[in-house]
Amino acid sequence: MSAASALSKSASKTVPESTTPTADSSTLPVGQHGIKEHSDGRFGYVPVQTRSARFKSVNVADFEAVTGREAVWKHSPVAKFTDLTAGALDGSRYTVESTPSADVSVEWVPRTDARIGTAGLPEERAAANAWSAFDEALAVTVSGEEAKEITVTRSGLGTIARGAHTIIEAKPFSQATVILHNTGDARLSENVEIILGESANLTVVSLQEWDDSAVHLANHFASVGRDARLKHVVVSLGGSIVRVNPSVRLAGPGSDTLLLGLYFADAGQHLEQQVYVFHDAPRSRSRVNYKGALQGQDARTVWIGDVLIGNKAAGTDSYEQNRNLVLSEGTRADSIPNLEIETGDIVGAGHASATGRFDDEQLFYLQSRGITEEEARRLVVRGFLTEVVQQIGSPELEARLQLAIEAELIGTDDK
């Protein structure tokens, strides 16, 4: 699918028609060959093409009931989480464990906290539902120029439908890696705001190692200040339905982001990520690299990558790519890159998408060199995903992820 066609399709559905700049067909020059109303009745309708113009609201009532036909939902099994899009959510505190670290505070803050709503606002109903529901927000505040790492673990969310809100703020010139580690069961819709002050250097890892039954819908909104650098990593391994949608606004000149994703879907799993980078300042830079493996009946992944280079964003450099490795029959990987450019003065902008399969001929080749079938699969998957793992920058986490990937391979071999 071409970028342009994908974009116009998705954008046309999310914006109320009344706000669209519509050319009136009655003013068209007459007599020119070929100018006439199209038979589909939509001639003259110009969809709003800009990703940043999507409808936003923190109020769940402002969104229509989710049908599954909306651009943001059409790849998701919406019938399986109506409790999160239409039901009442429990927005109370939950148990959080975090590793102590100097210059990092983890605390609950009231809804009136000034930071809430500064990084982004919901664009769909589950996110607005969570926003309406949360009692207090969990705030992780990073200061101090020394590098440090902190892990925030949630393991006891249980099966009650929840709405949650998290703020991760990196003060100007601060530096840290924040790992959000998700385990256990959950039915969770949440918003995570990530705010980077001037020259901050922050890595945020959202690690989904949920139980097999968990449903997790997350929207991450990041705002990156002048000369700040955000590395954002989504690792989805466990859970029944996991949808983590990072949205990054490069708000300050010289801001920089690297968005990484790694996912391994096995039988029956739905893993989705809708990535959006908005270059809203000059000389900003972005790189997006998501890689996923699929194995087992009805293993399903979705990647949508939107990049918008705004008219203020001269001298930007961006590239996004998604790669999927299909290991067995019965899987489906959707990969939809969209690139929208409002200024001609850019250094670079590109995208790539490829979905390939590990096939019998590759297996034969490796086996003909003495390598067993099991080892051959491991070799290919590890090699494929390692590129992303190695860029995370946390040796301990990288080692753990290598083991987790091995476990995925072995776990699905049994099915």
Place this chain on the structure above:
Amino acid sequence: MSVLEIKDLHVSVETDQGTKQILRGVNLTINEGEIHAIMGPNGSGKSTLAYTIAGHPKYHVESGSILLDGAEVLTMTVDARARAGLFLAMQYPVEIPGVTVTNFLRTAKTAIEGEAPPIRTWIKDVRQAMTNLRMDKTFAERNVNEGFSGGEKKRNEILQLELLKPKFAVLDETDSGLDVDALKIVSEGVNRAKANTGLGLLLITHYTRILRYIHPDFVHVFVNGKIAEQGGPELADRLEDEGYDRFLVPSNVG
């Protein structure tokens, strides 16, 4: 001394038009240290023989036997055959995404030896073998066959031949698509492997060109799924002059 025996081998393959008989009773014995060339026109079943020895699942063995030092190869899995000492240099090696040459070679060597090779000597061996084959150092970090030219793929096959040290190697049209310089380099590699390990070679080719650099002890002419004639190196010279016509006239009518 090792010996590879192929006895009355009949092989078929499933096609859209039904089962197609390809090998019709192949008999061949290769001793360690011998070079056998199998020559024949397109479609005579040469590659089928190569892939059947390696155990490709596409080919169905109807009868016959392949023995490696008396052990039945046909009941072994593909990887077990490699560990037993068989090697196939493929005509069209496939790309393996995500796996670097370095990683692949080490994993294969470990699988075949049953234990990881000692790191220091192994790295030295790999470097030396790559230098010998005029392979740039950057090859080691590229994914196996990904973006390789035809000549690079063939060199990569011979690199594996030299490092994995099999007892018997089948080279399937290794000369195809190589220019004369690459052909010389690849041939040197094969000759070096033989000098170092004394392996037995089954050289499958359509043309006599590669036989100028790798000298066969025996030449077999393969027509219509079996060996039609065999002899010494002089048979290759005769084929060079006459082509395969005299074999094709009586046997290729149907």
